[in-house]
Each structure stands twice: as structure tokens, then as C-alpha cells.
Amino acid sequence: MKIAISQSAPSAIETPLLVVPVVDSGDKTTPKPELLVSDPALQSVASPLIGAADLTGKFVEAVWDLSPSGVAAKRILFIGAGPRDKFSLAELRKLAGAAARAAKGKNIKSFVLALPEPAPPDPPDVASAVRSAAEGIVTARLDLA
Secondary structure (H helix, E strand, O other), X not given: OOOOOOOOOHHHOOOOOEEEEEEEOOOOOOOOEEEOOOOHHHHHHHHHHHHOOXXXXXXXXXXXXXXXXXXXXXXXXXXXXXXXXXXXXXXXXXXXXXXXXXXXXXXXXXXXXXXXXXXXXXXXXXXXXXXXXXXXXXXXXXXXX
């Protein structure tokens, strides 16, 4: 398994699958999905899904875009990260594991996980976010072996 870090805009990375976390910044009755990355191309791809209420941010909810335009990835998986105020490194670890299982289920051998901006907890701690995401991915792969 290869784990790499890139500071490129997620939408510019060529990959079979780009995984983008989505939180719910709304209340219990009115979801307000929000991407955890500020990449304008990804915001544009997600906008119709948010408008149609297909994308809510519910924890590990998976919404696939199999032919996204304006990005280098072949597919995008928007994955729910749960309520914004409860999002933590533990949730990121679980989310990364869920993404790895979803990729395996589609026979996708590699993927890119866009890390949240800012990384949880506030203030940003990128090293901890990378570690948590890698732990989730590795653990999920061991579970699938």
C-alpha cells in the first residue's frame, strides 16, 4: 500500500477515485451540507447534489459522482462526516475506513482522500489528520483482507 501526501488542489489530482468529506452544519430538522475542502471545482460539482438534497453530510453517507466534470478524478465519492460540531480525528479515522471499504466494493485499487480544511481539531493539525486517515484506511484494508 502506498500512502502519499500532496498539497495540490484535490480537483487537479488524477486518480481513479477522489473522496471528499462533507459535514452537516445544520440542525436536526434542516441539514446544511458543507464540503470540508474549499476547492472551487469540487464545490461546483457538489452544488447540484446539495440542491437536490442528495448530499446531506449524514455520517458515512456515500454519494457517488461517476462522471464528474471539471476535475481530474474519474469518480468522486462524497462521504458524510456527520455533524460539524462533532467532527473529530476519530470521525475522520472512521470516515477514511468507510471510504476504503467503498473503494474496495467497487474494485477501485487506489484513491485520494481530500483532508478537511482545517483539519480537526481546530486549530489545524495536519499531521494528526494524516495519521488518523491513514489508520482508518489501513485498518479497513486489514478488515477486508
